[in-house]
Amino acid sequence: ARHRSGRALKTLAQRLKGKEGRFRSNLSGKRVDFSARTVISPDPNLSIDEVGVPVEIAKHLTYPEVVTEWNLELMKQLVKNGPSKHPGALYIIRPDGKRVRLEFVADREKIAESLQPGFIVERHLMDGDIVIFNRQPSLHRMSMMAHRVKVLPYKTFRLHLAVCPPYNADFDGDEMNLHVPQTEEAVTEAKILMQVQTQILSPRYGGPIIGAIRDFITGAYLLTKKSTMLRKDEVCNLLTAIGYEGPLPEPTVKKPEPLWSGKDIFSLLLPEDLNHVGRASICLGCEVCKEEKCEHDAYVVVKNGKLISGVIDKNSIGAEKSESILHRIVKEYGAEAAKEFLNKLSKLVTTYLSIRSFSYSLDELDVSEEVKKKIDKKNKEARKEMDELVHQFNAGILPKLPGQSLEDSFEIYAMKILAEARDSCGEYVNQYFGMDNSGAVMTRTGARGTSLNLGQMAACLGQQSVRGKRIIRGYRDRALPHFKRGDPNPEARGYVYSCYRDGLSPVEFFFHAMGGREGLVDTAVRTQQSGYMQRRLVNALQDLKVEYDETVRTATGEIVQFKYGEDGVDPAKSDHGKAVNVQRLIERVKLMIEKSKPAPPSYIEEKIEKVKDQLPPLLADELKKGLLNANLPKRGVDIVVEKTVEEYNFAKIEPGESAGIVTAQSIGEPGTQMTLRTFHFAGVRERNVTLGLPRIIEIVDARRIPSTPIMTIYLTGEYKHSREKAVKIAQEIVYTTLRDIVSEVYIDHVEGSIVIRIPEENLKERGLTLDELKKIIVIQNCKIKSQHKGGFITINVKPENPEALPKLFEKIPNLPVKGIPGIRRALVTFDKGEWIIQTEGSNLAKVLRIEGVDKTRTTTNNIHEIALTLGIEAARNAIIHEMKNVLDEQGLDVDIRHIMLVADIMTLEGEVMQIGRHGISGEKASVLARAAFEITVPTLIDAAVKGEEDNLKGVVENVILGQMIPVGTGTVELYMTIPSESQSSGETKNE
Template sequence: MSVSEYKSVRGIKFGILSPEEIRKMSVVEIVSEETYDEDNLPIPGGVMDLRLGTIEPRQRCRTCGNFSDKCPGHFGHIELPKPVIHVEFAKIIYNLLQSICRSCGRLLLTDSSRQLYQESIQRYKEALGEVPNFLYDSIIRTARKMSRCPYCGAEQYTIRFSPPTNFTEETPNGVTRLTPEIIRERLERIPDEDCKLIGIDPKSARPEWMVLQVLPVPPVDVRPSITLESGQRSEDDLTHKLVDIIRTVSRLREYLESGASPLIVQDYADLLQYHVTTYLDNEASGIPASKHRTGKVLRTLAQRLKGKEGRFRSNLSGKRVDFSSRTVISPDPYIDIAEVGVPIQVAKTLTFPERVGEWNKEWLKQLVINGPEKYPGAVYVIRPDGARIRLEYVVDREKLAESLDIGFIVERHLMNGDIVIFNRQPSLHRISILGHKVRVLPYRTFRINPAVCPPYNADFDGDEMNLHVPQSLEAATEAQSLMAVPQHFITPRYGGPIIGAIRDFITGAFLLTRKDTKLARSEVSTLLYEAGLTFLKLPKPAISKPKPMWTGKQIFSLLLPKGFNFVSKANICVKCDECKKEKCEYDAYIVIKNGELLSGVIDKASIGAEKPESLFHRIIREYGSEEAHLFLNRLIRLVTAFLNLRGFTYTYSDLDLPAETRRKIHKRIEEAEKKVEQLIEKYRRGELEPLRGLSLEESLEAYIMNVLSDARSDTDTLASSSLGLDNNGVIMTLSGARGSIVNIGHIVGCLGPQSIRGQRIRLGYRDRTLPHFRWGDIGARARGFISSNYKDGLNPIEFFFHAMSGREGLVDTAVRTQQSGYLQRRLIHALELLRIEYDGTVRDPEGNIIEFLYGDDGVDPSKSDHGKAINIERVVECFKLTLKGGGRCRKREVTKIVNEKAKNIPQAMRDELIKAVLKFRIPEKEIPSLIKLIQDAYEASQVDPGEAIGIVAAQSIGEPGTQMTL
């Protein structure tokens, strides 16, 4: 056992290698530009010298004597005949040159400023243990302003920097170039105490070391060569660049020794600077990138480190996993929303390690006998000593199965009920990765219930998803407890349900709960059986003669929890000036009392995904996620069965408009075109009135766009109203299942004006949009107005304009996705360290308080009512539905009761509660029960300590921004 003293690492300090350190750590000076000799062996003194290490399996390193698997590699060095500026330090060198005296090298600060800054640095070190960068920046800014050195009196001149490494000085005699030699001499004159004043430790990073005199040469294993099929060697990009540097160094040394012209020497010094710069960073601004003869850009040091494909993000932070699977997803409305359908082929490939115990011994024996081919079976058996037995190669599996004992591990096939993690990329927010239960199914795609698409932002047009199998009971339990689908019905972004009914499910619920839906006993029985409601007693039929008939509302009511109360408006509500409530002619006023739907149709507003304050949201809040899970599963099965009974298609004949409607649409388009011509005529005569803040031409364009947009909007309305409320396309739009009136208008009305960057299509081709129009024509059709629709088809000119608009959308999507994705990445890096502490404050890792109370109310959005701790008015309204009798409701008494009984909820909520109680006339004797209900909801909505709210905030901003661009 080691007796060495243990110490903890307090920090890591980075510095710059001095020329002496580079020479000390080097094992060989590289002088030859040749790489291999005639026998294909590395040349001594070349860039592949065996003293630098070896990559050949049977070759020993000449420095450590080890073979390639044990040799760590060794550095060499190149002596540069002229100093070279390190491109990554060029901006720091520029700041230093501006801040120091060109003669004596002292920092250009007066004694009083120096004293002041030294005291500030000392105070920060004592208070924080470190000096903030802004103080060093302030010192450099102050020094820059000095025009004369306060120590030697030398006049200071303006220095200019031209990236990547060129410096000039504007002297009275003209502009002078500052060569690396001059720069290094100036930096050498900076005293150590001045270095400390600008945040540089002279022991580990003297300023002159930023100008290279010796270049380190990395070991061979950093830049291995490969042998091609032809037998030729292909060298790494770094090796190519090092050869260029050595070749230039050799020529420059020859010219210096032979006393060549200063111009030739300077040209070769500049070439050396170029090669060293591109060796360090081949994307440096201001110079062309270094390339192969084929034109391929070299990948040098900086490119290997930075960016998404660099060492840090790709190799060090990148992850690769086992026990994962990926394939295309497809919809299955018949599986549970918390399940994922796994192809049997995948289930036989992925395994779960099941430990043998008394309770499962016989079952696991049978799986071992079945082996890897027969499902359900097993792939490996692991003995307690760690030996792995692959069952594929075991002939007598019965014998092996009999030897199974407690403590053995059997890696069995995936089976129904196993917990897996399911993910769709890009993983933009927390709920892009959720826990599901396995349902093994035939065929070759993963199956999910369409209701689970919104959190993944998935659709079924070829999307692929990833499945990961936890490899321990602990991991599987965590996935089920923390990541299961029912735990994430409500998104932390806006406090509303992100999972819910979509598409056909909304259409089915809308049709089922319409006033005219009547169902016979056989139909009701079928629906209830499909929904899993086999234990229920049928309610009394709404119609008893001539035969018993039940309404769709009665059947839907059977899904609702007993005692559930809800009041809302449906998606089809036209927002009348005075709401008729239960007497609404569109049946848009929803009333549910004691679990029974009394009025209103159920559509997207009530059960849809991403709809806060909905019926589904209320069930989650009042009855918990398990009850909501059960409700949504039954609803999906019920409405799917109902649509199968009723039928729901969208055919070409659904798009037929009456001749009268078509005539009205054509007339409306003609009127708009005539109005545009009138506006153009007014403009040409100078009679057009300009809009405020716009020129005459801009005003004309605004007027025309308004006229054409209004025409398109009117044709949309004409088309949808003509199709009628029984049209399947209209049903989809009204219920909120899919599409809008605009889509219907595009199909059977007109496409309207096409715009590029918010304006009509601009004139090109010598003052016209296309060769089919007159020069200077700015009429409706000549600038992109499309009077045709998708059903009738577009003529060639209209098709061209439409393609222009479509192309803009494609380009916009590609560009904006990149921008918003980078924005989210920066947001996450800025906020990722913030979390909730046990005292309710938001703090960073150093313990600094960022916020005294999260969101000023401590409410977790994923436990909230659309961001609020509790929607008091809705709670009071629903509470009133549970009351049978009345009672007194006096303002003074109500205020007194609320302020006495509800002290642990914020004052703002108490005031809101008093208003709601008075509005709904809640009896005074019932107020304590109501307060208890609200207090419990408020306490349950508080955020948990340890919650990483910084990342949640960043994802909540970034995810919708990125999705909008896709």
């Protein structure tokens, strides 16, 4: 059967399956009405919870408002305005359900007068309406937030800059979507749960994700610099901009003319009793901190709402910075205060920058002749080092790195020399640029860019690499036909001496384009992989929610965690992962109350004993420790204990919270920012370790064998303090076959024997003796003779049955000599005061049997192996540990509670299950949930054959059926007692 145009028809199966099929395209997600999409542009004068909507869109999107006696006049006016004049209305719906389209009504005055309470008017969007704003890809819950409408002219949505990080938006042509909730319930829910200020703290790490970016940071730095003094007219401008209505603050300097310091003006934004100590982003990390006497003014002190010292930059007000002033305001004064702070800050800084101005031009990249000479000298030195390296390589005297071939070792050394050269050149430039240079201001304050960017603009670009190696591909022995064959110079292999300021030569440009292309491909692949990982995570975890007994359960009621994250704390309500910041609390109470006699320890212990059951054990211990060292009087102790309990109860996760989805988002969203291939050369002790996104995917996939299995072996007693003994164990465990130690093996047909030649040093290196070797070979039914000659040992092996010769020849190289199968290499390293062995390859069960190995600490990164050897609970710990390590190494802050939940669901059934179609998602109870994920058709056929039922307890099933999903608001039902006739009449008589 074909379509009449001749194309093949879609089969029934094709209609159902895949991204374009019925399940994913039309049932799990649909096209919606009451939505708009256009380009976004910035507007610092809006509030962070507003969105500027073009008039044209406001006229097309409507909200059905019920006419009451209170809004009757307004509704009449809107109806009179009609569809083309804003604010107007498009339809009237009468109580009998009849719709009147105002566009076709000639006499709107008449129909307006006939409005009665109970009619519904579909009116234009107006200022103050609640709408939901979204930017794809929606990677976490802050990708859809509720904003208030502000109708503005022109044709773009206007957005406040501080809200860009959660949307990951910029203004180079991004488009965003706007949705108008259509019922009173939807509006209320959006208002209470989704408004921008309620989302300032990210559930991924419990720190602010909305905050100052780019210009606000630079501006705040310039405003709060020590040297910034403002005249009266400038101060008045700034105070007007932030809507300050109090008295003019006292000038910092009175004579010859009154001047105000920028710090004092900034202080007006801070709450009056705020106290904070921190370090600015420009802090150089001196060995001894001079604190408030810092000459760079990098030590930030706020006392009672006054900025005493330090400049304000990313570390104080930036987005995605925890423990900052902004973070303190959110935690201690609430979301509304933080919103006000950000609104005023942006107006203050924008106004200040328009007075002072801030620009960056080409001549700010110029460096002195002296610096240029230094850069030249450094590059020449690197070239010399490279020549020496090439010489050593060609002469074969280059020391090999453990476990690397000569060529690989050469490449690693070369990359190291050239990377050092580039870093030094960048360092010269960065030292030359002071804080009077706009580029340095932007990078050092954390507004934009890194010192590496500056170095590449003004010093040199450095080595361009493809797949972590220098550029080799191209012609025979050379990268391009413009070089001699085997040219040892760095530039022939992709080292770029030029900087962006001076421009690149054609060859350099070509190499740079090669390196850049790899970056693009990498990004595309990474986005795709991490997107799929997030989809699998969401599918596996979507039904997990917190119940009223504080447990986390699946849709079928299986318990996954007895208490969410082991302490029941919601990361989004925590203080950077802590339920209560006890130290801060004690410091605040100290300032609140007057000093008097400290409470005795017995009083403190008694107080804590009383509340012990209401707090997690760790928090109770921390509180006890803190109070015993705080010397607070009894009243102070009472306040601290009471506040701790109160804050802990606030930070607890709410029943109905969709813990699973938040977890999936918190792990999936940073996945996109991870590096795909990490060529991780930690110094020069080489172990290949898979890191970054591939390792995370490997863990959630529960692969049987990781791509780079490694072990960390700890030793006991005497072994850990002696390198010799550690080396001995290392030699014992490396799996060695004859092939690894022989230099040649051949058949001597005259003698009818096999000749094996072994360099003596090979035996020494592996800790072997000739007798051990002989014992291994004798087992194969043969006679052997051996002789020493010129540093070689020659062994003649003659089988008893001459016909077995060819078979024996094949067998001999693979004979195991010593060691544990699976362990390819072992490095002995010194770490934290003891010798440890790090291996490539893994075999936990056998390594633990070796004498001298610490069985309690030795570990591997193969999770299945841990589960087999040490049990499921150890495997859960290993999953948490491995994932946290990868995320920390990438510098991504993810709350440990999220990782725990993933580990708990993976190990729920008593064996490690993957997150995907062959694991958790494939074992779901609901047919619809399985069909909507992957392998749609077989699932449905199978379910039909078995006559399965779907209890519709989970999320996806209800989305497909268009019902309320059973999480959040959907977990709660309201009952209302309606008074009967007799009751109500009885009451009125009594009155």
